[in-house]
Amino acid sequence: MEAATQPREKTMKVKVKIWRYDSQTGERALKEYEIEAPEWVTLLDILDLIKDQQDGSLAYRKSCRMMICGSCGMRMDGAAVLACKTRMYDIVQAGHVPVISAMGNLPIVKDLVVDMDPFWEKFKAMKPWLQPGYEEPPEGKEYRVSQERMNVIHKEALCINCGCCVSECNAMESSPEFLGPQALAKGMRFVGDARDGATVERLEDYSTEHGIWECTRCYFCNERCPKGVDPRDAIAKLGAEAVNEGIDRDMGAKHAKWFIKSTETTGWLRETELVPKTQGVISAISQMKFAMGLAVKGKVPPPFPPHVAENVDEARGLHKLVQQQGRQGYEGIVQGERSLARLDHHLREDGEVPPSEGSVGGMGSLTSADITPGEEPTAGKAD
């Protein structure tokens, strides 16, 4: 009866390769699967079909199937994605067989399932709850937060804790203790919240060794986040807010302040002074041998006479003006978010698509299964 009223769905043959891994036995293998599926399927649907019809032992996480719960983070060709957000149609049409693997920077439990404990530890370290900084309103009254103030944390509040950003964080890969993009974006979600009263404490907490200033600005987190949180921007907001509150003992903050000074004096960064200004005189002395080596090559130019940009007083004037205009701290970043959010649409409207035709070299080989970054389990390896 149904067949008479509903035309049959169009199907396609989908091929994927999946890194199977068992942390208990240490066994791992790249297995290929082929399955007939409707044209509308997502990667998550494919995994479900494989598990149903071909291999019940395949392990992965899922829940909402609609980009809300954050359970289904995994890597496709080395890039972290939400499986339920990733449509297969174009990939199949291109004749590509994607390699699916577990997320990076977290230990793998089995197949595509990672141990999220380290992720939640960092999340908890941010004290992700409101610490109200106000008295309860009188009986029958309420405080309202303006839309403008809520806009400050709009993006950060979109986070679904999927871990896609953490998976690719270059700083965490080198320094696993770094709080990382998700936790710090969560931190900004509270620092920017008008109702929170612990801003200064939080900024102190987030400015420790593995906090704000350990971010290496690789922008992988912004690139991968499926919800548009832009964690790197959130970290910059925290940095700006910390500096604004005078919490600037960290070398990263000192470094940043020296840049500001340079633009006001010579216009250009005076690299010679950067080491002592950032690291202090003692470490500048211990860096001396290294610095001398660079000096020989002209890598550390002599401090005098510095190259001075013309009309550098204009920069000084601008700095004075903006300091009077009260858009200190994260405000300076938030004010530009409206324009930047419009960008996705503009780029598409203008048809300004990157030229991929004529692509040679790297691209062809990087899509091959052998060397795609992160295709192998990167953590919890048996050997």
Place this chain on the structure above:
Amino acid sequence: MKQVAYYKGCLASLSAKELDTSTQALAPKVGLALLDLESVTCCGAGDIHEAEPDYYLHLNARILAYAEATGSDTLMTICNVCTLNLRQADFMLKGDDALRERVNTNLRAVGVPPYSGAVEVKHFLWLVADGEGFELLKASAHKGLKGIKIAPFYGCQILRPSKLLGFEDPDKPWSLERIIEACGGEVVDYPAKVKCCGFPIIQAREDTALGELIQPIEQAIEGGADAIVTPCPLCHLSLDAWQSKLNAQRKKEGVDPLQPMPIMHLAQLIGVAAGLEDSELKFRRHVVSMKPVLEKLTV
């Protein structure tokens, strides 16, 4: 000749002068007439964006305004970090009339011409990887690299966030490879070519940075590369100058030192193929010697 406003940035003005001289010498060969910007300052290198973002916006608006005043529609950068900082500020200003007006009022107050939004910020790489620039590059790279094996290193802020950069797929970039091949070189491919060189935290968190910058160097060695090429002077400084620190670290751990890996600026790579003079390429300013590569070229 396409006239472009030329934004050197700090490094090429100071510690990476070799990048400036090779870019200046190469430009006419690839159809670019460089218009100097005398009044501009540092873009803030991401640091001012992180410390005083409103000042960052004004500082970059000032650079954009002076670029616009040259009459060119293109502000050419030669550094990843400058590219991202300027493009981000440019998009902030172009997409919001009220914000642009506020910034322009401030610019006028200190005597800077206002910025109307008529400039696009483009990295030198983008101008020579495609279109007419690429045709001219092919024609001028007549000396060739004779099968020298080159590992491309993109770094971060010329690829990500792709929303603000958008020239190529950040996970499957192709521009450097295309140029290496057009110059007669052989491409060495490796996963870390799109990762971070560690520079932004090389002073504040040196160990973390070293853990990053070792990856492209190790992988390029493994792939048999004669040299790495990068479009960013900060990546260059990090990979070139900090190699000695990687080796110092290895010595402490009792591990053999790494085979030295020469690092080239993009303009130098094309410059070698196009037959630029030593005085323009200035390889002697590099910490890791380029000699083995140059010797291989002369045989």
